[in-house]
Amino acid sequence: MAGLAPGDPQLVSMIVNHLKTQGLFDQFRRDCLADVDTKPAYLNLKQRVDNFVSNHLSNHTWSPHLNKNQLRNNIRQLVLQSGMLEQGVDRIVAQVVDPKVNHIFRPQVERVVREFLSPGSSSEEVPAPLPPAETKPDSNIPEQGL
Template identity: 90%
Template sequence: MAGLPPGDPQLVSMIVSHLKTQGLFDQFRRDCLADVDTKPAYLNLKQRVDNFVSNHLSNHTWSPHLNKNQLRNNIRHLVLQSGMLEQGVDRIVAQVVDPKVNHIFRPQVEQVVQEFLSPGSCSQEPPVLLTPESEEEEQPSDSSEEGELPPDGPDIFIVPELV
């Protein structure tokens, strides 16, 4: 592992497997699914799909000989073809996942990755964020609150701990 360069597919695969064994992906999925049904994008998509299905079914007359499986598969195909799911899911991700990425998911992933790459050398505290100005002073920047990540940029460094 130590000989693999950053970004090496084998290293990335090992890190992803480690994140999965730590249960982070399952935790992130639970956190996001808990919020989905309250977001406007989900409610809007649900309403659009319900209306689409109702309109399609209104064109069919029920009979005991109706092939329900074929009808169901036909509706599924038409919904997928319409593109409404793709657009709706993109909006749901924007409302549910995107706000959590930098403030919740990223710090947890960075901590687990650092522990994976350097076992035993990490402290239990989250990484301290430094800007070039504060690095000279060896103090965290006052511009961001503890645990809050500033916007990504070339002048931000993540340091495991200050000495």
């Protein structure tokens, strides 16, 4: 690890794996999911999807021969193609995750990274803060269904 430069993909991977083993991502996910269903963006998206599905189903007549799996998959594809999920999820992230990033998540991540990089150092030392993180989605974190 000593020979790896900051930003080296191998070092980044090691740090991300360490954060995962410490349970930080799971904790962040739980913290965010606990708040999601109270936010206007979630409630709005839920209402929009419910209305979309209801309107689509109103055009179908139920019969014992109706292929429910095919209908369900068709609705899922239509919802995905509509773009409402992408836009809605972006708003949910803005309302749920963004407010927590700098004052809750970042200090915890910085602490765990410091401990990982300097396992024997005193935790009372406060190094200079890391530069602001870019807001790119982490492709290594699986998406959770709504």
